[in-house]
Amino acid sequence: MQQKTTKVDRLPGNPWRLYLDTSVIGGCFDDEFAGDSRRVITAMLDGKARLLFTEVLEAELIGAPDPVRRLFEELPDACRERVAFTPEVESLAREYVTRGVVPEAWLEDCRHVAAATVARADAIVSWNFRHIVKLDKIKGYNQVNLLNGYGVLTIVSPKEVSFDE
Numbered sequence: 001m002q003q004k005t006t007k008v009d010r011l012p013g014n015p016w017r018l019y020l021d022t023s024v025i026g027g028c029f030d031d032e033f034a035g036d037s038r039r040v041i042t043a044m045l046d047g048k049a050r051l052l053f054t055e056v057l058e059a060e061l062i063g064a065p066d067p068v069r070r071l072f073e074e075l076p077d078a079c080r081e082r083v084a085f086t087p088e089v090e091s092l093a094r095e096y097v098t099r100g101v102v103p104e105a106w107l108e109d110c111r112h113v114a115a116a117t118v119a120r121a122d123a124i125v126s127w128n129f130r131h132i133v134k135l136d137k138i139k140g141y142n143q144v145n146l147l148n149g150y151g152v153l154t155i156v157s158p159k160e161v162s163f164d165e
Contacts (some may be wrong), residue, residue, distance in 0.1 A: 018121060019112065037127075039161070058113060093115075109131040
């Protein structure tokens with residue numbers, strides 16, 4: 001097993017690097033999730049955080065309603081960081097499935113988690129309480145991460161994201 005490099009903790013004044021899945025962007029247009037989703041997006045616009053994403057998110061947005069796609073497309077480049085979807089990411093995502101964290105039908109969710117892990121995101125933020133933000137899934141993802149030489153990935157919903165004022 002190859003040991004992965006360790007990310008240096010975020011320095012004071014540097015923005016948080018948050019991998020958002022599609023549910024957070026779409027949540028900006030849902031009555032139940034809009035407040036917290038918009039608060040996270042606003043923090044990005046204010047320079048407190050950067051949105052990490054991959055081609056997986058971009059592909060999911062193709063079928064999204066126009067306002068959801070536009071929100072993502074209109075975020076300034078300074079707010080966004082595209083991370084590469086590499087064979088390393090795909091391999092880690094498939095290992096989550098192989099080790100039974102989630103069934104293969106939900107491989108796309110695993111790809112988000114793997115991309116956030118490999119990119120050394122400060123956290124992945126999602127409203128997906130079935131396959132991502134769920135205690136047994138979080139434990140499973142992090143067990144696989146540790147077995148593969150990665151650190152623990154923080155996995156939270158937008159409701160749990162707060163920023164120092």
